[in-house]
Amino acid sequence: MLSRSISRQVVRNHIRCVASTSVEFRRSFVSPSSTDRASVTDVGPAVVRQIQEDMFAPRADMLGFKLDVQPQAKNSSDLKARPIYLDMQATTPLDPRVLDAMLPYYTDMYGNPHSRTHAYGWEAEKAVDEARQYVADLIGADQKDIVFTSGATESNNMAIKGVARFHKEKKRHIITTQTEHKCVLDSCRKLSEEGFDVTYLPVQPNGVISLHELEAAIRPDTCLVSIMAVNNETGVIQPLKEIGAIVRKHRGVYFHTDAAQAVGKINIDVDAMNIDLMSISGHKIYGPKGVGAAYVRRRPRVRLEPIINGGGQERGLRSGTLPSTLVIGLGEACRIAKHEMARDHAHVSALADRLIKGISAKVDHVVRNGDPNGYPGCVNLSFAYVEGESLLMALKEVALSSGSACTSASLEPSYVLRALGAAEDMAHSSLRFGMGRFTTEAEIDFVTEKIVATVNRLRDMSPLWEMVQEGIDISSIDWSQH
């Protein structure tokens, strides 16, 4: 056996040698082919034009922006430097440690975690189970309560529509707040089209709901209270423990919280907070995009109607083969988050302090939107007499958002800030500073410097600002007469 395989190897090597020498004989580095033998297939000008158009022409939806083609960008030194990223609520960078945990499952360990008959399946399943445990540990849950999804949007849809539709014979009322993420509000809108009653609780000027109003809003036919943990635009933290206690007093009412911006950043304990359902997103906690989780309590059991039907994976709540690599990334991100939460929080708090102090020392009329005791990694500031969009345009070296990622393309003032009672002009002039684990002090100093310079420059050009300086009360002017 051994000798046979060796001799076969020798023969094969021999053949390969012969083949390669014969190739080298014809073409090598030092013998260019003569012009008469060179053959270039002419593809014709039409084809070339087509390729150029397909690849390089700006598409209609790029609004005239041009695409910078920068292959091998990092090798040339004269390239434009990348802007500073302060948009951690839109998404966070993937932690290199998370990528390292994922890569084996993008190479050799590609098995389907649901395959029960071979080692490829078993190793993937084992890693998925570990990931499930890490997610559960971060929120004080049992690993059997975790359902993997494609992200917080899917988890929110699944929880809200699922609970409402399952109980629709007896219960037809849902409570949520005016400052929820679009995917919660839109799920509720869909349900109201299906005949459900939805109460949108207002928030106080600091962005926190009133517990009395919540209690008063609960009716005998209420099935679900959905209130987010940390707001994505203002960082406001809702009193989850108190809300959970109120909801628990009413039998048959379930408490769902969208914790996409909270998990891994502030302490969340599903038992202490009496949370029945919760949404988690991978890419907000330094994990991969396209994966998330839903916590669905089993004791006492929360029943819901699945949106996706199929092979019965994930307790039948979310059929479909698990993206094991992404799930493993989410698990590793949760494991790291649990370990690093205290350090990250202290770091981000210090950065937020530095930013706020630095800006308010040199710019007047800056208002912080939302409760100052919110999550410090999200600082929402309004710069009076400056337009938020022009500020963003002028701040080319900083990647910032004037609101949530999904609404920043529109020029409407943020509905979240309006719900806090911000005047339209203040809502228009807001910027959200999202800091995280990888943000540095030097970046904050750089951004502070740029903001101060830009705001002052824009104000110097503004006639409104001139009037303010002269002591004219702008709000007393009746603009319509002009």
Added chain:
Amino acid sequence: MASVPSRAALLQLYSNTLRTSKSFSSYNFRNYFIRRTRDTFKSIQNEQDPDKLTRFYDEASKELEVLRRAALINGMYGGQKLVVEREGAVRLRGDT
């Protein structure tokens, strides 16, 4: 379980981890891992409990392997300069 790590072994691990952290190409990752390495090793500087020291050593050794691979991959795909880096290395090097 391995025996209690010596002071020299811990120092060696510290300098290896710090060197690996400095080898990240991306500004943000590099600065984070440098800061974190200093933090974590400082936190056990006065630790006497042999169990805790052993556990720390084992975990930090495993992490060093992760960081080594991660820094290599980061070097292959990442590391385009940020605007803060262009402003001058002097400002950044304050914490290095």
